[in-house]
Amino acid sequence: MLLLVCCLSLAGSSATNPAHAQVALGWQLLADRRLALRGDLACLDCHQPTRGYTDGRSVATEDGLNTPTLHALAGRSSFGWFTPDVRSLEAFVLRPLDNPREMGPLSDLPLERLRNDPAMQRAYAAAYPNTPAITWQATAQALAAAIRNLPTPPRAPLSPAAQRGQALFVELGCAGCHQGATLSSEAHLYTGVSANPQPARVPALVALANTGPYFHDGSAATLTDVVRFYQRGGNAGTAGVSRGITPLLLTEAEVEDLVAFLMSR
Ligand code: HEC
Ligand code: HEC
Incomplete structure (x- = not known):
């Protein structure tokens, strides 16, 4: 409307x-x-x-x-x-x-x-x-x-879970690659999404609740799948992955908080 x-x-x-x-x-x-x-x-x-x-x-x-x-x-x-x-x-x-x-x-x-x-x-x-x-x-x-000139998608105020997720996003180093208002950057990095070690552009994290599946090959069906990917440090056995991608020790509650933050974008 x-x-x-x-x-x-x-x-x-x-x-x-x-x-x-x-x-x-x-x-x-x-x-x-x-x-x-x-x-x-x-x-x-x-x-x-x-x-x-x-x-x-x-x-x-x-x-x-x-x-x-x-x-x-x-x-x-x-x-x-x-x-x-x-x-x-x-x-x-x-x-x-x-x-x-x-x-x-x-x-x-x-x-x-x-x-x-x-x-x-x-x-x-x-x-x-x-x-x-x-x-x-x-x-x-x-x-x-x-x-x-596309209108910016509306963003709901952050729930407490999403606020905790936002803090984690910074602590875990996500913000090292996803920066600024759109949580993106012009960098091109290989994060191990597909076996082909071609550096992909860091995408903006906006309107995420509506834009699944995720990653350049659509290999993550949900935002939980995305967080699991980062949790296990990318896909095992891929060489040449960016140093920013390492396994993360996360509780299940922290996984949910990160997903809540991503959903709020
Ligand atoms: C068949 C589906 C399809 C159609 C039709 C299509 N696109 Fe896309 N669009 C894509 C895909 C897939 C990509 C990713 C391509 C790539 O990375 O090289 C993309 C990427 C883009 C991007 C880059 C977005 C970014 O994040 O950098 C822009 C801008 C864009 N399309 C605009 C358009 C415009 C304008 C048209 C019509 C003239 C169009 N697209 C038609 C599927 C489509
Ligand atoms: C080393 C840089 C880097 C770090 C660190 C990083 N990302 Fe990413 N992120 C990327 C790149 C590059 C892509 C695109 C990968 C692809 O599709 O091949 C991406 C894709 C994504 C996507 C999918 C977006 C879409 O529209 O498909 C989400 C969501 C995401 N990252 C969230 C996170 C979260 C959460 C963290 C922290 C746990 C994180 N990122 C850490 C570089 C990074």
Whole structure:
């Protein structure tokens, strides 16, 4: 409901403010299946608002990657699980559009569909009064603007258990990697989640109650599974794991407190 109010009011002011018009256009595009080459898939089919902008699946495609949330990206400088080289949101959003296992590959066909739609011509013209052409560049810019302006998910006040969990999160060294308001960082580290020792980006811990399964391969079904993973010091037998990952001595009550804290995020 809140979302609707925000976007209607943005759309309403779009005639006078190109920045707002870009966000409003981006919102429309996130939901628009015409952007896919086959016209059958929208960003929000995988990044579902009711699931914290994820899809509830372990992995989305044969690429074997779990769909991350679109929350908490405004302050980031790296995107995706394994793509530290992609340094802007505008560049990243072209990847699903180009990936043949997602919405791609990129071609002129989706743009032609939009160009033939008078409502889209008006929306692009409002967002880009000086260069109103319907291009992939303008499309990526609008998508990025909408994602940066996603409302922050509401957070309940911390229960006593969640407060104890928060203190543990710091004591146990979780905060060494998960930092700041979004409990993330730009670091890429191998924590032993999968046997492939490829460093993954430290994800933001936001909207976690809605975004399971967890980890880049969706291998943790629940937040309890995540905490168990850290409790046993990652998966046994994996070499090259970051020094921050070692077995933790935790009581069952402490496991529950940590889960309560993660659930509150
Ligand atoms: C088939 C499901 C699917 C579709 C459709 C899809 N995504 Fe994603 N999205 C994913 C997966 C899986 C990843 C992780 C990819 C990676 O790490 O390389 C991802 C990652 C992202 C990220 C990076 C998030 C982060 O935490 O760094 C952004 C931004 C994003 N997608 C935006 C979009 C946009 C915009 C669209 C539409 C143009 C879109 N996605 C369409 C599944 C999807
Ligand atoms: C050495 C750095 C490091 C430490 C210490 C660390 N994490 Fe992580 N965390 C990561 C990385 C990297 C990932 C992504 C791993 C992957 O998917 O391959 C991650 C993933 C997660 C996720 C899954 C998020 C999602 O959306 O899939 C949760 C939850 C989490 N960590 C909580 C914790 C807790 C709780 C602790 C402390 C017990 C902790 N982390 C300690 C680096 C760290």
